[in-house]
Amino acid sequence: MTSAPSSDRIWTAALVVIGDEILSGRTPDKNIGQIASWLNVQGIRLKEVRVVADDPDAIGEAVNLLRVRNDYLFTTGGIGPTHDDITVDAIAAALGVAVEIHPQARAVLARYYETRGGLTDARLRMARVPAGASLIENRMSGAPGIRHGNIFIMAGVPHITAGMLESLTGTLEGGSPLLSAQVGCWVAESEIADLLGEIERAHEGCQIGSYPFFREGRTGANFVVRSTEQARLDRCVSDLVVGLEAVGYPVLVGGI
Amino acid sequence: MTSAPSSDRIWTAALVVIGDEILSGRTPDKNIGQIASWLNVQGIRLKEVRVVADDPDAIGEAVNLLRVRNDYLFTTGGIGPTHDDITVDAIAAALGVAVEIHPQARAVLARYYETRGGLTDARLRMARVPAGASLIENRMSGAPGIRHGNIFIMAGVPHITAGMLESLTGTLEGGSPLLSAQVGCWVAESEIADLLGEIERAHEGCQIGSYPFFREGRTGANFVVRSTEQARLDRCVSDLVVGLEAVGYPVLVGGI
Numbered sequence: 418m419t420s421a422p423s424s425d426r427i428w429t430a431a432l433v434v435i436g437d438e439i440l441s442g443r444t445p446d447k448n449i450g451q452i453a454s455w456l457n458v459q460g461i462r463l464k465e466v467r468v469v470a471d472d473p474d475a476i477g478e479a480v481n482l483l484r485v486r487n488d489y490l491f492t493t494g495g496i497g498p499t500h501d502d503i504t505v506d507a508i509a510a511a512l513g514v515a516v517e518i519h520p521q522a523r524a525v526l527a528r529y530y531e532t533r534g535g536l537t538d539a540r541l542r543m544a545r546v547p548a549g550a551s552l553i554e555n556r557m558s559g560a561p562g563i564r565h566g567n568i569f570i571m572a573g574v575p576h577i578t579a580g581m582l583e584s585l586t587g588t589l590e591g592g593s594p595l596l597s598a599q600v601g602c603w604v605a606e607s608e609i610a611d612l613l614g615e616i617e618r619a620h621e622g623c624q625i626g627s628y629p630f631f632r633e634g635r636t637g638a639n640f641v642v643r644s645t646e647q648a649r650l651d652r653c654v655s656d657l658v659v660g661l662e663a664v665g666y667p668v669l670v671g672g673i
Numbered sequence: 674m675t676s677a678p679s680s681d682r683i684w685t686a687a688l689v690v691i692g693d694e695i696l697s698g699r700t701p702d703k704n705i706g707q708i709a710s711w712l713n714v715q716g717i718r719l720k721e722v723r724v725v726a727d728d729p730d731a732i733g734e735a736v737n738l739l740r741v742r743n744d745y746l747f748t749t750g751g752i753g754p755t756h757d758d759i760t761v762d763a764i765a766a767a768l769g770v771a772v773e774i775h776p777q778a779r780a781v782l783a784r785y786y787e788t789r790g791g792l793t794d795a796r797l798r799m800a801r802v803p804a805g806a807s808l809i810e811n812r813m814s815g816a817p818g819i820r821h822g823n824i825f826i827m828a829g830v831p832h833i834t835a836g837m838l839e840s841l842t843g844t845l846e847g848g849s850p851l852l853s854a855q856v857g858c859w860v861a862e863s864e865i866a867d868l869l870g871e872i873e874r875a876h877e878g879c880q881i882g883s884y885p886f887f888r889e890g891r892t893g894a895n896f897v898v899r900s901t902e903q904a905r906l907d908r909c910v911s912d913l914v915v916g917l918e919a920v921g922y923p924v925l926v927g928g929i
Contacts (some may be wrong), residue, residue: 438882440719441851442709443897446702449724454698463696466724468705471882475721498863499883515874530863539866558887574885595697607754607786610795614756621862626694626727627755628828633816641699 420442428461428591431483434468435476435494435504436573448493455582460591477511489589494573496538496560504570505563509547512565519546522561529559548604556580593645598654601673602666605629606638609622612660613640620653622646630673634668639672674849684717684776684847687739689733690724690827691750691760703831704749711838716847717745733767740824745845754795754815760826761819765803768821775802778817812836849901854910857895857929858922859920861885867874868916869896876909886929895928 432452437470438444446468453463484490495504506576509516522544527536543560546552551654553562553569557580563570569585571578602609606629617625626641640657644650658668688708694700702724709719720743725731732748740746751760765772778800783792789813801817809818811827812835820824827834853922856866862885873881882897896913900906914924 434722437880437899438884438897439705440709440722441853441897441899442706442711442713442719443853443882444884445706449695450698450701452698453696457698463698464726466690466696466722468722497726497883497885498866500866500873501880501882533861534864537863540863542866550725574887576887597699599748607791607793607796607799608790610754610756612799617756624693624757625691626757627753628694628700629753631830631832641694641697643693643697 423498426592428489429464429487430456430489430491431464431487432466432481433476433479433490433492434466435471435492436468437471437501439468439494440470445621447466448571448578450661451575451579452491452493452629453580455586456558457595459586459589460594461589462595465661467567471495471503473503473507473510476504476507480511480568484566485569489567489569491569491571493517493571493578496543496563496570497571498542498560499591502542505545505547508565508568508570510527512547514548514565515625516545517548518544519550519552520562522546522552525552525555525561525655526559553581554584556584595643595645596647596650597643598638598670600654600658600661601669602640602661603635603637603673604666605636609661609664612664613657616653616657616660619656620649623653625653625657632673637673641672677730682848684745685720685743686712686717686745686747687720687730687743687750687903688722689739689746690722691727691748692724693727693757695724695750696726701853704827704829704834707831708747708749708838709837709844713851715842715845717845718849718851727759729759729763729766730819732763733758736764736767736824740822742790743823745823745825747825747827749827749834752799752819752826754798754816758798761801761803764821764824764826768803770804770821772801773804773904774800775806775808775819778802778808781808781811781817782815811839812840851901852901852903852906853897853899854906854926855895855897855928856910856914856917857893857925858917859891859893859929860917861892862894865917865920865922868920869913872913872916873907876900876905878905879909881909881913888929893929895911897928 467479548567557577562581623644629638723735785847806821818837879900885894
């Protein structure tokens with residue numbers, strides 16, 4: 418990775434969500450949202466997410482493609498003690514490295530399970546890592562996360578992943594965080610579509626997203642302005658508010 | 674597409690979720706879960722999901738790869754009237770076809786907007802389709818969804834997509850729906866990891882997923898057995914319940 422000034426360089430990440438339970442609709446994913454928000458604060462842009470099955474080939478394909486075209490790759494899911502937890506084996510195979518017991522992970526697990534029935538073979542599975550990996554602290558339960566190069570292997574259970582993210586906070590190199598501000602109107606977005614496009618074009622370095630909704634029987638939309646520079650963001654928001662009010666739509670700063 | 678007996682053939686779908694708002698963490702995705710559940714009922718397996726930015730290249734890459742390796746491809750997002758709605762253009766470019774106004778979509782929109790200020794240029798954008806497309810009924814608002822070959826282009830707003838799915842219900846060829854049953858225990862999954870693996874191996878055509886949780890200060894897990902055949906599913910669930918109770922964990926059928 419090169420080291421251009423952090424304000425210019427855009428750092429990117431991809432996420433691979435691993436789990437039949439997401440693809441079957443059984444479990445609503447919560448990791449995409451929490452990792453996306455966390456990455457933004459680190460100055461890292463989430464570029465792409467893939468949700469794949471508990472299938473070594475599907476995991477390997479996604480990991481090998483996304484780790485080379487992004488600065489960072491995160492995975493969630495499949496690092497527990499049961500037969501359907503195949504993430505470590507699949508990633509090791511994709512990287513062409515062996516799977517080994519990480520001595521520090523074994524020690525963490527031995528300590529955690531000391532008062533919980535001891536370190537069984539099944540539990541020892543959670544100390545297995547692709548050779549050459551380091552650990553990510555798990556502040557919530559026993560099994561640690563795993564870092565291998567630019568790959569971060571996290572838990573599937575959202576609050577465990579949240580703890581792992583917390584322990585990584587501030588440790589990854591990133592650029593300027595993407596700032597955003599939201600304003601909302603009771604308007605059909607089709608009424609002001611041209612205005613939005615004009616204002617975006619007039620404000621270099623800003624993107625405007627338009628997100629319609631239907632609430633209390635009425636049509637409205639929130640507009641999210643994004644930029645890495647506060648001054649540009651402020652000017653764009655200000656012009657957007659003036660523009661919307663000029664055509665007769667009172668604006669709620671912060672959104673509806 | 675070949676037509677092996679529908680009970681043998683596994684029909685697959687992929688989903689491309691299009692939207693900066695998902696990747697930034699602003700908007701929690703709800704379409705993955707609802708489309709996954711709906712596909713299961715149609716006898717179609719969701720194999721892979723990608724979340725990509727409002728970027729024509731990213732959309733095109735995902736669409737062109739996934740439409741050829743699955744029976745069906747769904748997309749959500751980016752079909753509204755504003756400048757950030759680029760899905761139709763990106764898919765048309767990926768397919769190498771022109772974008773045209775669909776006369777029936779224009780008629781639908783003209784009728785919908787008759788009492789809502791008329792069919793402006795911005796609104797007419799929502800009648801644009803990749804050449805050769807047909808429409809998917811929108812039961813919730815004006816703009817229809819779009820079908821082109823095996824590609825289904827749906828709204829980003831979840832309740833609008835829900836209405837489009839409803840209008841497609843029963844119209845797509847599929848195989849046997851994937852059945853599932855859940856049982857739960859107050860147990861650390863690492864306690865019974867070996868048992869789960871053994872039972873899965875003993876029941877061909879069944880998969881067992883293990884989903885741990887932490888609630889009220891206690892550790893538990895739900896186990897989901899999946900199969901396309903009810904009899905196999907029932908036998909596997911029964912053996913699982915017997916197995917768990919034999920090692921001292923009372924089971925809640927239906928899950929905890």
